[in-house]
Amino acid sequence: MQSGLPQKQGAFSEVVLAEExxxxxxxxxxxxPKKALEGKENNIENEIAVLHRIKHSNIVSLEDIFESTSHLYLIMQLVSGGELFDRIVEKGFYTERDASQLIHQILDAVKYLHDMGIVHRDLKPENLLYYSMDEDSxxxxxDFGLSKIEGAGSVMSTACGTPGYVAPEVLAQKPYSKAVDCWSIGVISYILLCGYPPFYDENDAKLFEQILKAEYEFDSPYWDDISDSAKDFICHMMEKEPLKRYTCEQALQHPWICGDTALNKNIHESVSAQIKKNFAKSKWKVSHQPAEILILEVKYAFLFYV
Structure with missing residues (x-):
């Protein structure tokens, strides 16, 4: 087994590579760790309930669940192609059309979720991973830790998500809907085309103020070579009023997604430079020697690479 495989640390959990x-x-x-779940049992139960319901080619699947006296183990489909931004930076050639194809896949998966009554609520580049190292992966x-299943008559109002990607209605503490995911896709689309976020401030209060106003610019020179169609798509996705904002279904019908308006000009140099400037590199830990861990009362024995 080769070394240098990823291990990722979250707020309450750790994701490690393992071999069946x-x-x-x-x-x-x-x-x-079960200790980390104390008082948060509903969160993990919700995540598991969501993962059990979904099966889509662009969504990381839950394959099994095991439990020991001290830990809960979620066995997930392995995706090994790396994070979205890292791959873009590594490319030598990157175009609007590449970005359009990425967003098309995301929209297709999120439409599937919305049709299932599921809202992700934390869509961001860090939660978008390539399945493999293949060029056409x-x-x-x-990461469905903040996802929510819409119930009949239920209203979502919990403020959650990652600040730079959160819709205005969430920050305004208003009841919200699956339209919050479409806003986040708009923010991701914006970043994919210029390498920097539409809203930014070191001070969270000022950042929130920017988002609440939904005022952003297509700054020169970074947007000079980007098509009007791409800008139009983003404006529909980042519409302040949720009822006027594009749904995933509408977005999938936009010419920038389903037509041929996405330009094929190489924008890699500008976008990758801005990504490196504005986003910290993913903080994966390097794995070393394999250590076998016994999980009691489970069907499989695993080698964990920790």
Missing amino acids: KRTQRLVAIKCI KIMIS
């Missing part, structure tokens, strides 16, 4: 000994199949295991949506 019986089949040599590689999986990602989200290891959650598909993109995968991960």
